[in-house]
Amino acid sequence: MPDRSARPDKSAQPGGSARSSGSARPDKSAGPDKSARPYRGQLIGLPPSGPGSLAPTGRRILAFVLDVLAAGLVASLFAPRQDLPGLAAHLPGQWSLIPLALDYLVGLLLFGRSLGMYLTGLRVIRVDARLPVGPMRALVRTALLVTLIPALVADQDFRGLHDRLTDTAVIVH
Helix, strand or coil: CCCHHHCCCHHHCCCCCCCCCCCCCCCCCCCCCHHHCCCCCHHHCCCCCCCCCECCHHHHHHHHHHHHHHHHHHHHHHCCCCCCCHHHHHCCHHHHHHHHHHHHHHHHHHCCCCHHHHHHCEEEEECCCCCCCCHHHHHHHHHHHHHCHHHHCECCCCCEHHHHHHCEEEEEC
16 A cells, blocks of 8 residues: 655645645635626626627617607608697607507517617527517517616616516627
8 A cells, every 4th residue: 555645745836736725825716706796698698798798788778769769750751740839740749659669570570670779789689599589579579668667677687677578688789
């Protein structure tokens, strides 16, 4: 039987693999590892940054504002309000919800994004499977988004309630 006490202590050698309790190097397992902190989208399996990562909130808001402006322009072409004086006669009112809903519904079904998302480089994906959003999810997501309240209720990843309920996410394309 070989004598184990005759083996040299690897922790005493430079570059040794064993750690001794008196090591000058700090043990990484002793404290919290900041790199292990979850990033936005990690819980749903998305990368931390770049294409395929969750879209930043600012870009999502910009895309929505562009969609609202485009919908307002379209609505003002078809539904001018003659009962108001001056420029106010050309404001679309609630009629802009129709082109906004069509932008989202048709855009999600055909291209996976609305006009504003296209202009800002974003896309909507399903979280549960790497498949197109599909008609039912697109319809429910659009209906919830048009009411605006679900979009303002966000989780830790800043995904709106409309995305959580339809199991979708807006990503950088």
